[in-house]
Amino acid sequence: QVQLVESGGGLVQAGDSLSLSCAASGYPFSSYSMGWFRQGPGKGREVVAVISWSGGMTRDVDSVKGRFTISRDNAKNTMYLQMNSLKPEDTAVYYCAASPSLFGVRASTYDYWGQGTQVTVSS
Numbered sequence: 001q002v003q004l005v006e007s008g009g010g011l012v013q014a015g016d017s018l019s020l021s022c023a024a025s026g027y028p029f030s031s032y033s034m035g036w037f038r039q040g041p042g043k044g045r046e047v048v049a050v051i052s053w054s055g056g057m058t059r060d061v062d063s064v065k066g067r068f069t070i071s072r073d074n075a076k077n078t079m080y081l082q083m084n085s086l087k088p089e090d091t092a093v094y095y096c097a098a099s100p101s102l103f104g105v106r107a108s109t110y111d112y113w114g115q116g117t118q119v120t121v122s123s
Helices: none
Strands: 003-007 010-013 018-025 033-039 045-051 058-060 068-073 078-083 092-099 117-122
Touching: 003 092, 018 033, 018 092, 018 117, 033 068, 033 078, 045 068, 045 078, 058 068
Parallel strands: 010 117
Antiparallel strands: 003 018, 018 078, 033 045, 033 092, 045 058, 068 078, 092 117
């Protein structure tokens, strides 16, 4: 059974940092690219950052460049998102997802999804 479990969300103030984790099981983690997506209040789901199966390639959305860092540890079947200098507009439910594609930014290419973790940034 495939499981993706996010953790690390919470309520913080603008300028603070949070580190999200995504623990994966039930599929060959190191053979899948991974991504973080988010859905803010009244908004659609958007990609935040993606990472290739090896971790050698990453890409993030312009709004988080220089503030968020995606990484993975294939030995631990875990992906991370370090979020610094958080802004109120980062408030959203953050989801991790797994894709058999080499490196994808479209949600439609992702087969497995976690339940999400809430991140709330107060001003």
